[in-house]
Amino acid sequence: MAPSADAFKAFIDEIREFAGMARLAQGAGMDAAAPQALADRIVAGFEQDPPRQLKLQDGRTIYWGWQEGQAFVKSIAIRGADGELQLLGAVDDLPTLYSHRAGRAIADRGAYEAYMRERADRGSEPAIELFAEDADALAEHYPLAKRWMQAAMMGFNADCGNAAQQPSCAFVEQVDLPVDAQALDCVAPAPGRGCSLQVPDVPAADVPLGAFRQ
Secondary structure, three states, rough: OOHHHHHHHHHHHHHHHHHHOOOOOOOOOOOOOOOOOOHHHHHHHHOOOEEEEEEEOOOOOEEEEOOEEEEEEEEEEEOOOOEEEEEEEEEOOOOOOOOOOOOOEEEOHHHHHHHHHHHHHHOOOEEEEEEEEOOHHHHHHHHHHHHHHHHHOOOOOOOOOOOOOOOHHHHHHHOOOOEEEEOOOOOOOOOOOEEEEEEOOOOOOOOOOOHOOO
């Protein structure tokens, strides 16, 4: 039985409550005078009912979605084992390292850098902003967000046992993406802004890339 519309609405309401009054950092293409509300941006990336999700054995759940017609606009939410939201992420323009349809299988630094230069020339550069209550929550859940980003760069539904995908599956773990993080539970330096957090330099969670199905 498909989840009810009420369940999806409750999920969206929960996102809005967790995000509070936070706003995204000012960046390229954003109005410096009126940065976008975090809640609005995250909800915009959850246009699928139900959202895609992966529940782990430790009780945590990763949710993700995208904006219809603009799949490069993605959102992620992570629920802790206690059932409460712990992290939200606005993720734009992730590179796709493997695509059977596009005939792309990037598996080395040279090919990756050439691909990223080509994307930059088209005005497409990754932008990732994560929001957690505090540094401890970010440290606990960032490895899951990092693994999700790796799965997204593989186009989801990865089959790392497939000879064509194996090199890209190995290389994606070496890719460093520009990630900013903000704390929601802090004395903000400006109305609606969180406090910057240092993104942990840690490995991605040990979750099979193929577990992320879309």
